[in-house]
Amino acid sequence: AQRVTQPEKLLSVFKGAPVELKCNYSYSGSPELFWYVQYSRQRLQLLLRHISRESIKGFTADLNKGETSFHLKKPFAQEEDSAMYYCALSGSGWGKLQFGAGTQVVVTP
Amino acid sequence: DTGVSQDPRHKITKRGQNVTFRCDPISEHNRLYWYRQTLGQGPEFLTYFQNEAQLEKSRLLSDRFSAERPKGSFSTLEIQRTEQGDSAMYLCASSSIRVMNTEAFFGQGTRLTVV
Secondary structure, eight states: OOEEEOOOSEEEEETTSOEEEOOEEEOSSOOEEEEEEEOTTSOOEEEEETTTTOOBTTBEEEEETTTTEEEEEESSOOGGGOEEEEEEEEOSSSOOOEEOOOEEEEEEO | OOSOEEEOSEEEEOTTOOEEEEEEOOTTOOEEEEEEEOTTSOOEEEEEEETTEEEEEOTTSOTTEEEEOTTSSOEEEEESSOOGGGOEEEEEEEEOTTSTTOOOEEOOOEEEEEO
């Protein structure tokens, strides 16, 4: 069965400190992994996807197939990074997403 | 706003009533998805349309739930005989068929409260 696990419900970090959001998945094939973000009072939006290998807003995520992980990292957190972050998996090819429970990030000055 | 739009944004209904939600996807998007999100959880997949064809339904979609996309444009999600457990945020998303696993764009959601 496919599953996405985000072990941290809440991460509280100071501005300028590194932040890492953990995501582990289980899937028998080769899934595509995503990070979605939801800022306060805004809609869910794509932050980044593993196939693009981009750095978005200073965030990066590396797919580790051996550890079945897709952790999200940023070296220096900013206050505007405070949001809800969801890790998601797609294995179907047509875009159906399996989401984790989400991690709330709070960046304090 | 040219993104995915959902209507209404909020709905309060009495248990046992029927409710219908509407989703207007991004105009050139062939794929449309419905998700449900309860407190403290990530969105859970409910159903998927490619154009007007409903190609997959989750086990979460009981017989009381029905979704349509009659002309391959907007979609409706109807819940009959609502129960308190149906209280949730209902999210609609759309994406393009041109690229596999292309980005899904989400609407603001419809928050349903069953009292």
